[in-house]
Amino acid sequence: MEPTACTANGGTPYPGICPDADNSQCCKSGTLPTVPSSKPINTMLTGLADILRGAGLNVVEEEGWKTRGHSVMSSVKGIVVHHTAGPATGEYPSLKIVRDGRSDLPGPLSQLGLGRSGTWYVIAAGKSYHAGSTKDDTLFGNANAIGIEAEGTGLPADNSSHKNWPEVQWQSYVRGVKALQAAYGVPTSNVLGHKEAAVPAGRKIDPNFSMDEFRAALG
Numbered sequence: 001m002e003p004t005a006c007t008a009n010g011g012t013p014y015p016g017i018c019p020d021a022d023n024s025q026c027c028k029s030g031t032l033p034t035v036p037s038s039k040p041i042n043t044m045l046t047g048l049a050d051i052l053r054g055a056g057l058n059v060v061e062e063e064g065w066k067t068r069g070h071s072v073m074s075s076v077k078g079i080v081v082h083h084t085a086g087p088a089t090g091e092y093p094s095l096k097i098v099r100d101g102r103s104d105l106p107g108p109l110s111q112l113g114l115g116r117s118g119t120w121y122v123i124a125a126g127k128s129y130h131a132g133s134t135k136d137d138t139l140f141g142n143a144n145a146i147g148i149e150a151e152g153t154g155l156p157a158d159n160s161s162h163k164n165w166p167e168v169q170w171q172s173y174v175r176g177v178k179a180l181q182a183a184y185g186v187p188t189s190n191v192l193g194h195k196e197a198a199v200p201a202g203r204k205i206d207p208n209f210s211m212d213e214f215r216a217a218l219g
């Protein structure tokens with residue numbers, strides 16, 4: 001509906017809540033929803049690359065990422081931290097699987113990837129299939145949580161410290177998640193490892209570092 005037609009009918013044109021182009025406006029009757037612009041609702045997360053670059057991180061944008069996804073994100077209330085369980089060598093050898101999916105699960109499998117060098121790969125702006133069933137899908141489900149697949153074998157499956165991860169990758173992981181939290185207003189308590197969010201308990205083991213240490217680093 002055109003903004004003028006909306007107003008004429010007693011509604012209020014409101015941007016950012018439509019499941020289409022993020023410059024379009026919806027006609028909302030009654031009072032406006034109290035949604036700050038930093039809390040995306042039913043939209044593609046087209047700001048991801050700029051958010052990470054703004055934190056001084058090295059970013060590679062995968063062609064087509066701004067329109068890639070299983071429809072829009074309902075919101076961003078959580079961030080779920082993963083490892084790829086991919087090959088033992090290479091910068092981001094899991095890119096194709098994360099972008100395109102597997103025979104049993106279509107891609108994208110996460111919005112973001114993190115290579116061993118600490119470089120971020122922006123893969124999708126829409127909903128991505130990374131979380132599966134979680135203990136609270138309104139916070140950690142695919143429609144409401146950003147997924148990050150960091151390259152790592154996941155071995156050994158040792159959850160203490162981050163000693164099995166390249167320091168540069170670990171530091172970049174922390175810095176990037178901090179930037180996403182600030183941009184979308186996600187509290188540190190809503191940053192979970194997949195192993196913490198997934199149900200039933202024990203369904204997932206990633207990431208194989210201490211999430212308590214990770215959250216402590218987020219501040």
Ligand SMILES: [Zn+2]
Pocket residue numbers: 081082083130194204206
């Ligand atoms: Zn995972």
